[in-house]
Amino acid sequence: MAMQRAAATLRPVGDLLREWRRHRRLSQLELAAEAEISTRHLSFVESGRSQPSRDMILHLSEYLDVPLRERNGLLVAAGFAPVYAERVLEDPALDAVRHTIDLLLKGMEPYPALVVDRHWHLVTCNQATLRLMAGVSQSLLQPPINVLRLSLHPDGLAPRIRNLAQWRAHLLERLRRQIDTSHDVQLVELMHELQALPSPGAEPGEATDIHVQIAIPMQLEVDGTVLSMLSTTTVFGTPTDVTLAELALEAFVPADDATATSLREMAAR
Numbered sequence: 001m002a003m004q005r006a007a008a009t010l011r012p013v014g015d016l017l018r019e020w021r022r023h024r025r026l027s028q029l030e031l032a033a034e035a036e037i038s039t040r041h042l043s044f045v046e047s048g049r050s051q052p053s054r055d056m057i058l059h060l061s062e063y064l065d066v067p068l069r070e071r072n073g074l075l076v077a078a079g080f081a082p083v084y085a086e087r088v089l090e091d092p093a094l095d096a097v098r099h100t101i102d103l104l105l106k107g108m109e110p111y112p113a114l115v116v117d118r119h120w121h122l123v124t125c126n127q128a129t130l131r132l133m134a135g136v137s138q139s140l141l142q143p144p145i146n147v148l149r150l151s152l153h154p155d156g157l158a159p160r161i162r163n164l165a166q167w168r169a170h171l172l173e174r175l176r177r178q179i180d181t182s183h184d185v186q187l188v189e190l191m192h193e194l195q196a197l198p199s200p201g202a203e204p205g206e207a208t209d210i211h212v213q214i215a216i217p218m219q220l221e222v223d224g225t226v227l228s229m230l231s232t233t234t235v236f237g238t239p240t241d242v243t244l245a246e247l248a249l250e251a252f253v254p255a256d257d258a259t260a261t262s263l264r265e266m267a268a269r
Helices: 013-023 028-035 039-047 054-064 068-077 092-108 127-133 147-152 164-182 185-196 257-268
Strands: 113-116 122-125 217-222 225-235 248-254
Touching: 013 039, 013 054, 013 068, 028 039, 028 054, 039 054, 054 068, 092 113, 092 122, 092 248, 113 127, 127 217, 127 257, 147 164, 147 185, 164 185, 225 257, 248 257
Parallel strands: none
Antiparallel strands: 113 122, 113 248, 217 225, 225 248
């Protein structure tokens, strides 16, 4: 169960900390040793016999690698105010951040680049990305646009991805790791939705063992040309802001010279 802030207010903070500890596959002894507190005190906190201080909650959250949004939820559950800011990207306080994002996206041209939030909703993108989206169903382009759904849906990019089975396995594995880190129920629901989608164009027996491969290219056909691109991820992590910690820039770079040339020609047209 994801520890969203609303749910956190309905459950004792000790229950939530215990759930995070178990999710991280740690015993009380292991967490106590790492956090340099007594096992007895940790046991009392989890059972509700001892009310943790604000600093103790943040201390344990650090060792449990709890996302910033959920750390705020733990604090609220214990009766404390959140300590991590959460602002919309349009907030004037984030003007400098938006400017930096715009520079990064423009700097990636003519290669595709986009920014997504924690649920893979499209926040913004450059012109090269829009060119790749041409021809997909308008139903998938209604905000909020989910980038993973757009990629794997039969009415999206899936029919044009020449190594669909391999790319699908790569995306689902990334999502699986994100779920393990974030413990987010909305991502679990997204995983179930994507797993249920058909895979048009996937070749029977196509290799999907992504664990033994260094990098997985996406081979996307655009106007009769197959573009082979590798994805890279930049995280806007910050120790104090929830909004920025949950953003990621996904950039696609050419995997070969022919793709680089094709992307430059597409931009020129």
